[in-house]
Amino acid sequence: MMTGRTPGGLLLPNKNALEFAKRAPWPMHCEEPPAPAGGLRIDAGYLSPYFITDPGRCLAGLDDAFVLAAANAIVTQQDLVPILEKVAQSGQPLLIVAPAVGEEVLALLVLNKLRGILRVCAVALKDIGPVADHLGCRIIPVPLARCALTDLGSARHISSGIRSTVIVRS
Secondary structure, three states: OEEEEOOOOOEEEOHHHHHHHHOOOOOOOOOOOOOOOOEEEEOOOEOOHHHOOEOOOOEEEEEEEEEEEEOOOEOOHHHHHHHHHHHHHHOOOEEEEEOOEOHHHHHHHHHHHHOOOOOEEEEEOOOOHHHHHHHOOOOEOOOOOOOOHHHOEEEEEEEEOOOOEEEEEO
16 A cells, blocks of 8 residues: 655555545544634544544544644645654644645555554645634745744644534644
């Protein structure tokens, strides 16, 4: 299901992994994350059910996570691999919020999550501004080659459902 590894240890998907990521079984009955005090609710849910961490409620949860607010669509692996390697080395989870995430990138994220290399979730949201404002972070242009961990936002808790995501800042 993979073609190789990056120098930082990420798995790179091949065509079979792309097809696998696209054929994910979507849950039938799912809860939406509750909105805790101080949390920002956005109308965008996880892009793949493979990001689910709580199968009973169909929610993807991340604690003490980095948040990448991308200014434009993340379409190729090369756009994302440099910052993913840094996040993987840190051991912290990552929420990616971007206007769009390409199939190749989604397969990269799913493969590395399933193999335990990354704890990650991605959501597609056209207007990234409210997320960046809530977290006090920069909106980062793609490609992300020069992006550092200090450019990312941070959240105490993230809970993503099929239709919405709640972000509680640190």
